Amino acid sequence: MAGRVDLDGNPIKPMTICMIGAGGFIGSHLCEKLMSETEHKVLAVDVYSDKIKHLLEPASLPWAGRIQFHRLNIKNDSRLEGLIKMADLTINLAAICTPADYNTRPLDTIYSNFIDALPVVKYCSENGKRLIHFSTCEVYGKTIGSFLPKDSQLRQDPAYYVLKEDTSPCIFGSIEKQRWSYACAKQLIERLIYAEGAENGLEFTIVRPFNWIGPRMDFIPGIDGPSEGVPRVLACFSNNLLRREPLKLVDGGQSQRTFVYIKDAIEAVHLMIENPARANGQIFNVGNPNNEVTVRQLAEMMTEVYAKVSGEPPLEAATIDVSSKEFYGEGYDDSDKRIPDMTIINKQLGWNPKTSLWDLLDSTLTYQHRTYAEAIRKAISKPVAS
Numbered sequence: 001m002a003g004r005v006d007l008d009g010n011p012i013k014p015m016t017i018c019m020i021g022a023g024g025f026i027g028s029h030l031c032e033k034l035m036s037e038t039e040h041k042v043l044a045v046d047v048y049s050d051k052i053k054h055l056l057e058p059a060s061l062p063w064a065g066r067i068q069f070h071r072l073n074i075k076n077d078s079r080l081e082g083l084i085k086m087a088d089l090t091i092n093l094a095a096i097c098t099p100a101d102y103n104t105r106p107l108d109t110i111y112s113n114f115i116d117a118l119p120v121v122k123y124c125s126e127n128g129k130r131l132i133h134f135s136t137c138e139v140y141g142k143t144i145g146s147f148l149p150k151d152s153q154l155r156q157d158p159a160y161y162v163l164k165e166d167t168s169p170c171i172f173g174s175i176e177k178q179r180w181s182y183a184c185a186k187q188l189i190e191r192l193i194y195a196e197g198a199e200n201g202l203e204f205t206i207v208r209p210f211n212w213i214g215p216r217m218d219f220i221p222g223i224d225g226p227s228e229g230v231p232r233v234l235a236c237f238s239n240n241l242l243r244r245e246p247l248k249l250v251d252g253g254q255s256q257r258t259f260v261y262i263k264d265a266i267e268a269v270h271l272m273i274e275n276p277a278r279a280n281g282q283i284f285n286v287g288n289p290n291n292e293v294t295v296r297q298l299a300e301m302m303t304e305v306y307a308k309v310s311g312e313p314p315l316e317a318a319t320i321d322v323s324s325k326e327f328y329g330e331g332y333d334d335s336d337k338r339i340p341d342m343t344i345i346n347k348q349l350g351w352n353p354k355t356s357l358w359d360l361l362d363s364t365l366t367y368q369h370r371t372y373a374e375a376i377r378k379a380i381s382k383p384v385a386s
């Protein structure tokens, strides 16, 4: 660890990082990385700590003393400013970010992604502290190509679908399509941060993750989350596979996504943390343009990989179609296609994703099987109370 240098050959000085949302999926992987590979200190802020418990206890862990958990809700806790002042850098990951909430809890979604982030931006700006803020690829909304006639040749032209930080527009649906409450709130906080940079000199980096997936993402309904809860697609499909139910394809599973392995993506964040001169003032797409599939293809691949890791043959009818209204309720809408342009992150940080979709599903589903199969077996065999 000693003698590490940044991309320009300068020694990296240990820093204190205030990480808000550290107990979530991305936060837990980022804390792991910072504890095992750096000398930085983390003030880990969240309302939950289950996903980082293994980093906090026992006191004999090699990084004990470098990570401190602060259980607080940033909506209403006066300790927040003090923590930001104690740190050199703040990373804000806190958000409601599951699509099932966007159209059913639009107020909570907007408050969480815009209003609750305001004090974080303000305290960083007023105290001259650097901020890395987590936005989303959803700020791009739908592709330009999706508005062209179905048979238009232009749909094949990357100019109509590849998403670029500095030139692509943000295209959302109408207001009654409440799906876009999340993307719109994220867009406005991006604009506010950008304006704080321009007018008040805030040193910021904005991250737009493109479907990062891996172990510890969301929850398995009825096991470590509510039975009726609807997590993101990786956890929905994992839950179906673990319970030997068909995977539900929303509106035929035609939407396309690019998935990146969480461990590859965390490398990119690590580079941003330690190369402020190259990361400040930038908005970065972080995704894997080579891992594109339709949701239907994702379901088929997950079914095949899960059969391999569990040793159980797949169901004969592995998938079932369901309408978005039935699955998500009124006001759902979808991004058609999400391919990140990698020019900026490549130029500034030299980062490239490495892991193929098959390999990342193999390691992730091995984890899901090891972590949940037994608990699911017990839950299923329990007699239902009459």
Ligand SMILES: NC(=O)c1ccc[n+]([C@@H]2O[C@H](COP(=O)([O-])OP(=O)(O)OC[C@H]3O[C@@H](n4cnc5c(N)ncnc54)[C@H](O)[C@@H]3O)[C@@H](O)[C@H]2O)c1
Pocket: 020, 021, 022, 023, 024, 025, 026, 027, 045, 046, 047, 048, 072, 073, 074, 075, 092, 093, 094, 095, 096, 097, 112, 116, 134, 135, 136, 137, 208, 209, 210, 211, 212, 213, 218
């Ligand atoms: N996972 C992805 O692929 C992805 C994609 C796009 C954007 N993002 C963004 O990245 C960030 C992190 O995503 P994630 O996948 O780790 O989500 P997550 O839900 O696993 O983590 C978010 C964490 O923030 C905490 N939190 C929320 N509100 C809080 C509050 N008021 N006070 C304190 N803690 C609070 C939650 O308890 C949770 O632990 C979010 O801003 C999300 O919008 C993630």
Ligand SMILES: O=C(O)[C@H]1O[C@H](OP(=O)(O)OP(=O)(O)OC[C@H]2O[C@@H](n3ccc(=O)[nH]c3=O)[C@H](O)[C@@H]2O)[C@H](O)[C@@H](O)[C@@H]1O
Pocket: 097, 098, 099, 135, 136, 137, 138, 209, 210, 211, 212, 231, 232, 233, 234, 236, 237, 248, 249, 250, 251, 253, 255, 257, 295, 334, 335
């Ligand atoms: O991860 C990201 O980069 C961003 O995208 C996600 O949005 P989305 O990709 O639409 O969310 P998922 O729940 O992962 O759904 C992906 C696709 O699978 C479909 N789906 C989901 C669940 C399911 O059981 N079946 C199914 O067909 C959805 O309709 C959607 O088309 C979330 O908004 C955020 O976590 C984040 O901002």
